[in-house]
Amino acid sequence: MLGCGMLEQHRLAIRKSSYALCKQLMVDEALVQSLLADNILTESMAETILAEPTSQKRSFHLTLLLPKRGPRAFSSFCSALRVTEQQHLCDLLTQELEKDDRETHIPVLSCVCCLFAAESMEYSLYADSPIINTPVLPCTSDFYFSRRQQSYSMTSSPRGLALIISNVTFDSRTAVDLDRRKGGEVDEEVLRKVFTELDYIASVHRDLTAQEMRECMEAFCRKPEHRTLSSCVVCLLSHGVEGAVYGTDGQLLQLDWVFEAFDNARCPLLQNKPKMFFIQACRGEELDCGVEQIDGPGRTLSPSCEQRDAGREEAGDADSTQIGDMRRPRIKLPQRSDMICGFASLKGTAAMRNTKRGSWFIQELNAALRLHSKDTHLADILVQVNRRIKEREGYAPGTAHHRCKEMSEFTSSLCKHLYLFPKYQPQY
Helix, strand or coil: CCCCCCCHHHHHHHHHCHHHHHHHCCCCHHHHHHHHHCCCCCHHHHHHHHCCCCHHHHHHHHHHHHHHCCCCHHHHHHHHHHHCCCHHHHHHHHHHHHCCCCCCCCCEEEEEEEEECCEEEEEEEECCCCCCCCCCCCCCHHHHHHHHHHECCCCCCCCEEEEEEECCCCCCCCCCCCCCCCCHHHHHHHHHHHHHHCCEEEEEEECCCHHHHHHHHHHHHCCHHHHCCCEEEEEEECCEECCEEECCCCCEEEHHHHHHHCCCCCCHHHCCCCEEEEEECCCCCECECCCCCCCCCCCCCCCCCCHHHHCCCCCCCCCHHHCCHHHCCCCCCCCCCCEEEEECCCCCECEEEECCCEEHHHHHHHHHHHHHCCCCCHHHHHHHHHHHHHHCCCECCCCCCCCCECCCEEEECCCCECCCCCCCCCCC
């Protein structure tokens, strides 16, 4: 096992040369075998790289992988370039090393993606938009009374509990390929502040293993406070793959388990109450490079149960209505309902995170909640987030990741509109 990553100056040289490398580097069997013989790549890594259908994809994967392969990886890569008659790329890397690096403190945008089954890669881009700190705008009394009948009851104060689990630093022994999530601490603070302003009791838990994450959520589900509160929020910030997020020990926590923990059977205190989930993590390895636009510019009451769905009535029981509620079957609920989950990226794709200002998705979610929750239900707020994410693109001139894209999405089993009614408390 390689005990540490590449030297920072070598990592920067590869980053700055990434555009030329992805365009010009020929990753063939000779180059891969050279790195394999030098113990920079494993057999599995070599096979995965060579299985890519195009040279550009092989180059892309290799340049993302190299910075994780130890302090000898840079010199071994240069040697492999010379052996495969790609001296010009070796010279390019050497020139980058010799330059006075004046961009060391420029904020960078990270994309966390999983290229191999147990290895998460990170690459960087530059510059991003500022964090919105506008106070949450208040809901008016007139708006509340015009919407309360068709929406979830949000009358408790606080509105609910908010759980934020943020994994920033990963165990270098058991999660050697999971980099520190620079900017993750910004996301957790942004979420803590906005949900506190929205009248939630927010708790932040940093750097948990997969098992600790399970235990934390199980304890959260059992909190007796849920009985009298209107809703709950769960935010998971970590490295991830499709359908799961990483604990700091490199083990995966399946998202299906998370949703099951809050379903109507396992979390009865939250039955019929809205449960909000926000997942800031990659869901795959693909970087969305975008396409050119051809025509555009450069606790509520449960609903009744119909008799035909509830089962057959007993024949001849004419006096059943006189027996009372003791013989009446209880209203049944689906196993899972009243949930909405926002994802930072689409299935199979990577999510973007600025190391100074946090992730794109959390930035836009924060802004939309602050500006629009006063008169917009959550599903429409997440549509607004999608629109804003669609408009964004990475800024990293000279790299393969310049003008990269991201697309967020959400899923919902909500049964009513979910208005947060910020800063309004009905008087009865």
